[in-house]
Amino acid sequence: MAQTITNGSFEDVSGLTAVTEAYGIAYNGVPNGWEFSGTNVQVLPYSFSSGSPTAAAGGLAHYVEAWGESDIGTLSQLVDGFNVGDSYRLTFDWGGRTPFYSGEVYDFTVSIAGISKNYSGLSTQEGMYTDHIDFQATAQNETVAITWNATPSLPIGGSQQIGLIDNFRLEAVPEPSSALLLGIASLGLVARRRK
Numbered sequence: 001m002a003q004t005i006t007n008g009s010f011e012d013v014s015g016l017t018a019v020t021e022a023y024g025i026a027y028n029g030v031p032n033g034w035e036f037s038g039t040n041v042q043v044l045p046y047s048f049s050s051g052s053p054t055a056a057a058g059g060l061a062h063y064v065e066a067w068g069e070s071d072i073g074t075l076s077q078l079v080d081g082f083n084v085g086d087s088y089r090l091t092f093d094w095g096g097r098t099p100f101y102s103g104e105v106y107d108f109t110v111s112i113a114g115i116s117k118n119y120s121g122l123s124t125q126e127g128m129y130t131d132h133i134d135f136q137a138t139a140q141n142e143t144v145a146i147t148w149n150a151t152p153s154l155p156i157g158g159s160q161q162i163g164l165i166d167n168f169r170l171e172a173v174p175e176p177s178s179a180l181l182l183g184i185a186s187l188g189l190v191a192r193r194r195k
């Protein structure tokens, strides 16, 4: 069965507050299906500014990012339906954005089932990149989370995070042994048909 992340593409902006800013329409508020521990999280169109990245393959219109001075927060979602011990892959698209101010960085961590990946650097890039985390389910429920880390040494009074993320999706990964057995079974079927 499928383990579905609700609104993993951040395309559902219903209920959020649309705010017309200098660079385009931003949607303030916690994205549907998600929880957020901080205060400043936004869903933004890829056209938000000249520095926004080009949408990743698939061309979906919005991504999510958080910003602030400190303790920016964690966006998370509890996902149901895992089989303990089975293997899964969490895939997502991430990127930086051309900074509004010199020296802005991105620094965030994506995690699930006790496995995490950190992304950090100077925000000079405009592209979106696809990465994934392979994990074994440790429970029927697992939390998908992205934490924007505070970086107090930065200008404008502290952190100004512009790390962004989009297109969280999950898939089950067949165990090598299972895949091998399936392969052998298929060969057996083919051999039988040839007789």
Ligand SMILES: [Ca+2]
Pocket (backbone or CB within 6 Å): 009, 010, 011, 060, 061, 062, 063, 166, 167
């Ligand atoms: Ca999207």
